Amino acid sequence: MLYYSLNNAAPLANFKEATIAGFAPDNGLYFPSVIPKFGSGLMGALPFIDKVTLGVEVMKPFVGNSIPEDILTDIITETAHFDFPLKKINDLVYVLELYHGPTLSFKDIGTLFMRKCLSYFLSSAQKKMVVLVATSGNTGASTIQRFKGIKDIEVVVLYPANHLSKFQEKQLNPADNIKVLKIAGSLDDCQQLVNKAFADKQLNEKLHLNTANSINIASWLPQQLYYYYAMQQWTEKAKPIVAVPSGNFGNISAGILATVSRLPINRLVAACNTNDILTNYLKKGIYEPSIVKPTLSNALDVSNPYNFERVQALYNKDFDLIKRRISSVKVDDKQTLATIKNVYEKHGYLLDPHAAVAYAALQVEIKSKQQRGMLLATAHPVKRLETINNAVGKIDTLSEIHNDMLSAKTTKPIEMNADYQTLKSYLMA
Numbered sequence: 001m002l003y004y005s006l007n008n009a010a011p012l013a014n015f016k017e018a019t020i021a022g023f024a025p026d027n028g029l030y031f032p033s034v035i036p037k038f039g040s041g042l043m044g045a046l047p048f049i050d051k052v053t054l055g056v057e058v059m060k061p062f063v064g065n066s067i068p069e070d071i072l073t074d075i076i077t078e079t080a081h082f083d084f085p086l087k088k089i090n091d092l093v094y095v096l097e098l099y100h101g102p103t104l105s106f107k108d109i110g111t112l113f114m115r116k117c118l119s120y121f122l123s124s125a126q127k128k129m130v131v132l133v134a135t136s137g138n139t140g141a142s143t144i145q146r147f148k149g150i151k152d153i154e155v156v157v158l159y160p161a162n163h164l165s166k167f168q169e170k171q172l173n174p175a176d177n178i179k180v181l182k183i184a185g186s187l188d189d190c191q192q193l194v195n196k197a198f199a200d201k202q203l204n205e206k207l208h209l210n211t212a213n214s215i216n217i218a219s220w221l222p223q224q225l226y227y228y229y230a231m232q233q234w235t236e237k238a239k240p241i242v243a244v245p246s247g248n249f250g251n252i253s254a255g256i257l258a259t260v261s262r263l264p265i266n267r268l269v270a271a272c273n274t275n276d277i278l279t280n281y282l283k284k285g286i287y288e289p290s291i292v293k294p295t296l297s298n299a300l301d302v303s304n305p306y307n308f309e310r311v312q313a314l315y316n317k318d319f320d321l322i323k324r325r326i327s328s329v330k331v332d333d334k335q336t337l338a339t340i341k342n343v344y345e346k347h348g349y350l351l352d353p354h355a356a357v358a359y360a361a362l363q364v365e366i367k368s369k370q371q372r373g374m375l376l377a378t379a380h381p382v383k384r385l386e387t388i389n390n391a392v393g394k395i396d397t398l399s400e401i402h403n404d405m406l407s408a409k410t411t412k413p414i415e416m417n418a419d420y421q422t423l424k425s426y427l428m429a
Ligand SMILES: *Cc1c(COP(=O)(O)O)cnc(C)c1O
Pocket: 105, 106, 107, 138, 139, 214, 245, 246, 247, 248, 249, 250, 251, 252, 299, 300, 354, 378, 379
């Protein structure tokens, strides 16, 4: 498999080259030159094959000759080491829980797959690397957990001040090869600093920068796997309408990728909070990033989702096709709180604020009793305990996990203004 840059001004790269580079040399996102179509054989076999076999079958065409099959099998075995249970909330709605990994969010899948690939590639290339990550909390936590103590890779995490919950901030604990920067700004500011660093040739040559979020194909592509794992467990006749809490659109674009490969999903819904850019785009065809407004579902506080370009590429930039295949629903904080409360009281299921946005989006999208919905629960509710407490009151089991985390000893982050020269001097030193 070869990958091209969506900026169309860089040479093609294989999986290994694209993974080691992160961004393409023209600062574009890499995108597969061919999207494999899996036949009815694989789709029919879904309920009968194990997670690892399925993962290898799906990822093999994307990885190509870059990784031998036995190593890929090991990587998938380790990446998919936790459960992805599909649970029924009520007659119409199911939830796929993606937060049973070590740092309690779905980011644990992409970050580990990427780290395993990098370790394999670096062992033969003997290159050192600095991984820069802008995070609203969860990617940072997962990257730290996955990269801590790894030889030849240093990690620098940037997160927006006043944006994370206490639990999330606690998870961002520096280590020998891990630096944590608390940036006075928004998530978009952090992402822009990272983008500037990548565009800075001098810095790049010195440090060999990479990134660990869905910009990197090795972190983006494995995210399609849990859509397959969900469909392994799907027993309803109707194909599901799948709602994905969407920030930078890495997750939903991986789901779209799976549907282009013919995974039988009815449609995908981008569940957004008030920072929603897609609703207007789908209505009018105008893509207009605005200023980010902080919300209770903070991982969705993104005004200009970088993976939107991948969404367009997946549909060959055909606006009418995009309009037919995906939709977008905007959910505000008031609805988010009310949804957490209603679903907990009526169905005994505890949604985190991101999953609540997706649940509320399904209420709009499910239009008849014959349809079925599935939402992706992207993080454990304990990560936003303050919001849960506001919505439903105190829950003892959650408070315990929360207090354990808060009493853990951690080192303070380095505080920094959202200023590129400051960041550059810091990185150069
Ligand atoms: C990162 C994150 C999202 C958004 O995912 P994207 O791939 O950026 O759209 C949603 N929910 C949670 C909990 C997250 O951590």
